[in-house]
Amino acid sequence: MRLIKLDGCKTGTRLGKSVYQENGRVLLTKGTYLTDSLIRKLMNFNVFTVYVEDEMSEGIEIVDSIPEELRVEAMNVITEGLDDIAGLNPHRSKLEQMAKSGRAVRSLQKIYKDILGSLTENRTALNLLATTKVYENHVYTHSLNVSIYACQLAIENGLPLKNIEEIGLGAMLHDLGKIYIPKEILNKPGKLTEEEYEQMKSHCELGFDHLKKIHELPLTVAHCALQHHERMDGMGYPRGLQSSEIHKYAKILSVADVFDAVTSHREYRSAMLPHQGLEILYSGSGTQFDRQQVQLFKNCIAIYPPGLTVKLNDGRTGIVSKYNFHAVGRPEIRILTDEDGQESAPYEIDLSLKEYLTVEIVEADALL
Incomplete structure (x- = not known):
């Protein structure tokens, strides 16, 4: 699962988490395949980002702070x-x-x-x-x-x-x-x-x-x-x-x-x-x-929470796959592109073990 900007969302994208109204009523349920009309509906409700499920983010878990x-x-x-x-x-x-x-x-x-x-x-x-x-x-x-x-x-x-x-x-x-x-x-x-x-x-x-x-x-x-x-x-x-x-x-x-x-x-x-x-x-x-x-x-917050798209200082792009409690600003990343921006086979790196790498840019729609 990963977080993306709604205005860059494509038709057919599968919703990874339900969208709720303030009173608890479900606006759209998890697993819904988004259409142009559903995307417009969410935008009319001032929804800016959504979690989606796709192949590149498979297995990345998003944990709610409270149920x-x-x-x-x-x-x-x-x-x-x-x-x-x-x-x-x-x-x-x-x-x-x-x-x-x-x-x-x-x-x-x-x-x-x-x-x-x-x-x-x-x-x-x-x-x-x-x-x-x-x-x-x-x-x-x-x-x-x-x-x-x-x-x-x-x-x-x-x-x-x-x-x-x-x-x-x-x-x-x-x-x-x-x-x-x-x-x-x-x-x-x-x-x-x-x-x-x-x-x-x-x-x-x-x-x-x-x-x-x-x-x-x-x-x-x-x-x-x-x-x-x-x-x-x-x-x-x-x-x-x-x-x-x-x-x-x-x-x-x-x-x-x-x-x-x-x-x-x-x-x-x-x-x-x-x-x-x-x-x-x-x-x-x-x-x-x-x-x-x-x-x-x-120490209280997820500075780079799982599901966020990041770009490293060497040009590689990926998704935060796991939060490191022992190194709060250095999460594990699932790398998806090489230094030149070309797609590569996914692999994981742990930034707590790679001191020369830093998160340079964070963009919710960099992998769209």
Whole structure:
């Protein structure tokens, strides 16, 4: 199985992984042979890449970070939970809203324990590219993804279970304040005006002010919402806190938040690949992000996940066939072309044993 860009997909290509809508409904099932009309349908749903099965990628396994059924359940719980906690229904009494918030918090705690259990049991490098899903609301999707990344990073920190669960809940709720921001600002494809940017920045304090009033939540969860845009150099917002003033939970969330933001598709830009997202983190290490958290995060993700097409510095092209846990940036590659770009009989090489070789270019459609 391999990942390719949908706009380069040919009629007759066999789908390797099912494509889901946000509510869990299957849009296209694994094994479907794509036609022009099906390709157009996926494009209309803003699907940019798909996993396909073909001869050149036979035997390459793509492992989900968490089971698809759990991801679908988590998306539904988060969507309903954030809306209930935000309390946007004007017809509810204060007591009804308190009861709704309490039930939502308990549901979020339960689903996060399930996510934590799955990640602890499977202990694989995170590869959220492996999920092919249509997303209609980026706030809910982002909240789930950040909770998964933050969970793995908290585990990598060696934190106690209680702290990991608090970080997970804080990650799920860190962008609660965005529910109060107008959609035309949230989804604006161009640059925000100064006034719009100030309104967008207010989501941190809006979320904090709401979450700190919910008795079922530790105050640290509210501080995740307040501090996740603070920077180590004091140039963040809303309070301009510096390194030692920022809560450790927020330092973890900051890394997870930015990584998911830059590696996710938006209406106004394409997603970066994992290694490019990691470069963003390294470029801000020590100024925007905590150095230790950036270094630990590298161990959490699949920088070059299986199924990705790569080009080596000697000109050969192939597909990542296996992730190396002992050398996270040096996977095993199934070579398919020679140095001149001519097709060759497939063979495997392990980059951890070939120090003179590097991954020079990554292209999802280089082998089409």
